[in-house]
Amino acid sequence: MQKTFTLKTDNHSDMINITVQLEQWIREENIKEGIIVVSSLHTTAGITVNENADPDVKSDMLMRLDEVYPWNHKEDRHVEGNTAAHLKTSTVGHAQTLIIQAGKLVLGTWQGVYFCEFDGPRQRKFHAIVLPAQHKNR
């Protein structure tokens, strides 16, 4: 089972919680046990798993990433000027693999799955595949 999801981001940098969307799809597909691979289809937007409670974590993370990879850099040669967004994407990862157990994502109390926009706002896409486990769970 594969599915392409679309979303519209609202800010230049943002982390959008997609956990509920993914879990809903897993329920629809009736997958009890297995993995799901979630992949951004862009080179300036990625996927990460991080804090789902205090929104200040997101804003701190985006602020700090911007410090490590500043938007403007006098030695950048890429004409689009968004090299920083490419670096942030490779840093958090273009994709994440999540585990499914008893029909739900295996996440810690504070973990959520995020689509990371690093050069928005834009219309974006991510793609997911579910691989069910082929055997009884012990």
Add this chain to the structure above:
Amino acid sequence: MQKTFTLKTDNHSDMINITVQLEQWIREENIKEGIIVVSSLHTTAGITVNENADPDVKSDMLMRLDEVYPWNHKEDRHVEGNTAAHLKTSTVGHAQTLIIQAGKLVLGTWQGVYFCEFDGPRQRKFHAIVLPAQHKNR
């Protein structure tokens, strides 16, 4: 097959080699061919694959990560004050996927699998799933 592992970390930042534990579980489950996804259940601790020989690599890595993402930052808003640990987790990744061949992890000579503590010491958990390959290996 899925399993939750627990561990007690001893330091504020640390990389704990979990390769032997994972390979032992793969043996117990008698998996010859497939993949294993290993996921931290926390937002301030991750999983990475890196040097298993010289322990100085670990201490250098932790020291350098602390330089890139300093613990104290005057603009951080997250009240728990551990934004740096969240960033390190998304940088190394909350999870890694490893390949199994002939009953063992496919790792290079110097590669080991590490649980990365970034805000310890604490009681921690990681979760793993094994997906066996469903076909003959050529």
Add this chain to the structure above:
Amino acid sequence: MQKTFTLKTDNHSDMINITVQLEQWIREENIKEGIIVVSSLHTTAGITVNENADPDVKSDMLMRLDEVYPWNHKEDRHVEGNTAAHLKTSTVGHAQTLIIQAGKLVLGTWQGVYFCEFDGPRQRKFHAIVLPAQHKNR
């Protein structure tokens, strides 16, 4: 299905596009639907997915990573002196998981898969496994 690939890198730092090689192998194995896990077998070389069009993105990324993790650091203790390469590897990831649909990698228009050399030039290896989906695609 598993396969070890070899390559010879030409520079100290480099990003080598391996997308075509991977897609060729997927065709040979006649996989229509599933995932492929691609893993570097080294601790100073990783795998990432990023821009396949403007080569300036690659050079900008390598230049910026070198700034975040400078080669020389007065506090490094690792005798080989390549701590920076270990950090870059854990940052981009030692491995990536890619989705296969209709016999091709599911990648956005600008996405390519890269072997990232951070301490070359060297003879290098990466290893891949394909896990076919076990069910009809809807």
